Amino acid sequence: MIVVFTGGTGGTKLVQGLQQMMAPEDSESGFARDRVKELTVIVNIGDDVEWWGLHVSPDIDSVLYGLADLLSKDRGWGVEGDSFRCLERMKQLGQPAWFSLGDLDLATHLARTALLHAGKTLSEATAELAARFGVRARVLPMSNDRVATMLDTAKGMLSFQEYFVRERHQVKVSAVRFEGAEVARPAPGVIESIEQADAIIFAPSNPVTSIGPILAVPGIRNALRRTPAPVIAVSPIVGGAAVSGPAAELMQMMGWPSTSAGVVQAYEDFLDVLVADESERSAVGSRLAAVSHTKHNSRSARVAYTNTIMRSMNDKRDLAAFVLDACAISEGAKA
Amino acid sequence: MIVVFTGGTGGTKLVQGLQQMMAPEDSESGFARDRVKELTVIVNIGDDVEWWGLHVSPDIDSVLYGLADLLSKDRGWGVEGDSFRCLERMKQLGQPAWFSLGDLDLATHLARTALLHAGKTLSEATAELAARFGVRARVLPMSNDRVATMLDTAKGMLSFQEYFVRERHQVKVSAVRFEGAEVARPAPGVIESIEQADAIIFAPSNPVTSIGPILAVPGIRNALRRTPAPVIAVSPIVGGAAVSGPAAELMQMMGWPSTSAGVVQAYEDFLDVLVADESERSAVGSRLAAVSHTKHNSRSARVAYTNTIMRSMNDKRDLAAFVLDACAISEGAKA
Numbered sequence: 037m038i039v040v041f042t043g044g045t046g047g048t049k050l051v052q053g054l055q056q057m058m059a060p061e062d063s064e065s066g067f068a069r070d071r072v073k074e075l076t077v078i079v080n081i082g083d084d085v086e087w088w089g090l091h092v093s094p095d096i097d098s099v100l101y102g103l104a105d106l107l108s109k110d111r112g113w114g115v116e117g118d119s120f121r122c123l124e125r126m127k128q129l130g131q132p133a134w135f136s137l138g139d140l141d142l143a144t145h146l147a148r149t150a151l152l153h154a155g156k157t158l159s160e161a162t163a164e165l166a167a168r169f170g171v172r173a174r175v176l177p178m179s180n181d182r183v184a185t186m187l188d189t190a191k192g193m194l195s196f197q198e199y200f201v202r203e204r205h206q207v208k209v210s211a212v213r214f215e216g217a218e219v220a221r222p223a224p225g226v227i228e229s230i231e232q233a234d235a236i237i238f239a240p241s242n243p244v245t246s247i248g249p250i251l252a253v254p255g256i257r258n259a260l261r262r263t264p265a266p267v268i269a270v271s272p273i274v275g276g277a278a279v280s281g282p283a284a285e286l287m288q289m290m291g292w293p294s295t296s297a298g299v300v301q302a303y304e305d306f307l308d309v310l311v312a313d314e315s316e317r318s319a320v321g322s323r324l325a326a327v328s329h330t331k332h333n334s335r336s337a338r339v340a341y342t343n344t345i346m347r348s349m350n351d352k353r354d355l356a357a358f359v360l361d362a363c364a365i366s367e368g369a370k371a
Numbered sequence: 372m373i374v375v376f377t378g379g380t381g382g383t384k385l386v387q388g389l390q391q392m393m394a395p396e397d398s399e400s401g402f403a404r405d406r407v408k409e410l411t412v413i414v415n416i417g418d419d420v421e422w423w424g425l426h427v428s429p430d431i432d433s434v435l436y437g438l439a440d441l442l443s444k445d446r447g448w449g450v451e452g453d454s455f456r457c458l459e460r461m462k463q464l465g466q467p468a469w470f471s472l473g474d475l476d477l478a479t480h481l482a483r484t485a486l487l488h489a490g491k492t493l494s495e496a497t498a499e500l501a502a503r504f505g506v507r508a509r510v511l512p513m514s515n516d517r518v519a520t521m522l523d524t525a526k527g528m529l530s531f532q533e534y535f536v537r538e539r540h541q542v543k544v545s546a547v548r549f550e551g552a553e554v555a556r557p558a559p560g561v562i563e564s565i566e567q568a569d570a571i572i573f574a575p576s577n578p579v580t581s582i583g584p585i586l587a588v589p590g591i592r593n594a595l596r597r598t599p600a601p602v603i604a605v606s607p608i609v610g611g612a613a614v615s616g617p618a619a620e621l622m623q624m625m626g627w628p629s630t631s632a633g634v635v636q637a638y639e640d641f642l643d644v645l646v647a648d649e650s651e652r653s654a655v656g657s658r659l660a661a662v663s664h665t666k667h668n669s670r671s672a673r674v675a676y677t678n679t680i681m682r683s684m685n686d687k688r689d690l691a692a693f694v695l696d697a698c699a700i701s702e703g704a705k706a
Contacts, residue, residue: 140460
């Protein structure tokens with residue numbers, strides 16, 4: 037079983053690549069049988085938002101749409117070919133409209149909200165939506181309890197979507213906290229999948245606001261420290277900057293280097309291999325070693341460089357293949 | 372002030388005609404000034420439904436869309452030129468889909484639900500939507516309390532929408548009740564408008580399930596009996612059958628004749644003038660007199676015949692003009 041931690045749009049791309057590599061129709065993948073069902077994706081819910089009275093889980097939706105091949109290629113979020121008629125009318129009706137929900141996308145949120153109101157957990161609602169979308173991988177929210185990423189900014193305390201979408205992450209952040217995390221429990225299957233994984237992959241997601249909320253749920257970080265499986269992280273930093281979004285600024289705010297070395301620092305207590313972009317080689321090489329050697333005598337992360345920019349499906353597959361190779365190597369090294 | 376009681380699609384057509392006749396741009400109307408603001412529309416909420424977790428008020432929406440010139444001309448309900456993409460996706464997601472909500476229509480229900488969740492009453496939410504849609508007439512729900520039309524049928528107890536839309540009113544009804552009506556209070560302005568009206572018009576709506584719920588709210592029927600204003604009803608029955616919907620069957624079930632005479636019987640304790648279709652002249656003439664004379668010595672309804680089928684805006688205006696004339700005549704007769 038391959039377990040992926042993800043949040044945001046970059047992470048989804050790697051998950052798409054992994055699905056392709058683990059599907060039986062793929063002769064290059066080297067798998068003799070369909071392993072997609074052995075792909076477990078643990079998803080951030082810290083940026084979930086109640087919007088127009090509906091429960092929106094943007095990161096879960098990105099993963100579901102990505103795996104169902106419904107994700108908008110242009111936008112990187114929402115449904116390919118979606119329209120925004122309801123949104124336009126909501127604007128006319130004086131309702132908030134800065135968070136863009138398409139007409140097809142809306143159905144996902146209406147259905148999820150209906151399932152939750154009917155007493156289902158977020159896990160159950162996610163499984164139901166995944167099945168309806170024909171997604172075969174197992175998609176797990178990090179928790180069925182509410183965890184809300186809140187950012188202390190120059191414009192006051194903002195929810196993640198207020199910061200990220202409404203303010204286009206153009207306000208200075210002085211602190212991040214994960215409201216509710218301290219009493220949240222990991223969703224069913226999360227700890228078990230970490231314990232039983234053959235490999236654990238951290239997608240190229242923002243370590244602060246995409247992966248941070250997951251690691252803040254009590255029990256998850258400990259399970260990662262204990263697991264015998266190799267832990268591989270793909271750095272979202274390329275050429276000293278985030279591919280998209282505010283990862284670099286937020287990492288600096290945390291006191292970490294805003295390079296791939298900072299990613300190692302975020303995951304330092306459980307990371308085995310960092311997969312970083314070639315462009316990071318000069319900036320990271322020595323510093324990474326310094327960080328990991330100083331702090332962890334028992335576990336020192338190695339770095340493997342490749343192209344991590346995923347523009348095409350081929351890029352996604354190539355990176356997925358590289359990461360799966362790194363898992364095998366690392367597994368061998370550990371055993 | 373002209374007060375109209377309505378529910379359903381036929382009623383909306385007359386309300387549209389009245390708006391046109393009372394607008395100042397209308398030189399034929401005989402009104403020297405804009406009287407649209409003096410048009411008060413009291414609307415049935417017995418067929419309101421919670422759908423996908425949203426509060427849908429089909430009759431209020433028909434009136435709002437009708438007065439805002441947004442109503443679908445083909446369908447007679449919903450928004451002209453609407454699409455049904457969200458609905459199609461909801462079907463795929465295994466959610467109920469027999470009640471058709473368009474993508475633009477959806478915004479109305481999302482906005483209303485948000486306003487109600489924010490603590491507004493249905494009156495306030497309706498006024499807000501009306502203002503946003505540019506509706507100048509005053510649109511009042513009959514009550515801010517929940518009243519649900521329930522039908523005892525061959526398929527068990529059904530809500531109005533289950534009966535009307537899902538079962539296409541093809542099941543036999545043995546009884547109708549208005550759940551919650553006995554403890555419901557008229558919405559603010561309803562009783563006052565009946566008391567202060569210059570004329571009260573019952574639109575050509577189903578007397579059992581469109582007007583029945585309104586009359587079941589304690590205080591409304593009494594106010595109609597007491598008002599000095601003339602009360603004019605337009606019969607929804609043409610040539611012995613309802614123009615649309617199950618009015619005739621439901622009137623029979625109530626023990627009333629399924630002709631325009633039955634409409635008089637439904638309103639017998641407050642009606643002054645019935646406006647009926649020419650096609651009803653032979654069937655109704657004498658029986659109507661019999662009904663009203665036997666039961667009401669103090670108040671006997673007169674009948675005025677005209678064309679009541681409204682296909683074009685001209686038809687709507689002509690009928691509205693005829694009804695406004697009937698009001699003036701009746702007012703003169705009473706005074």
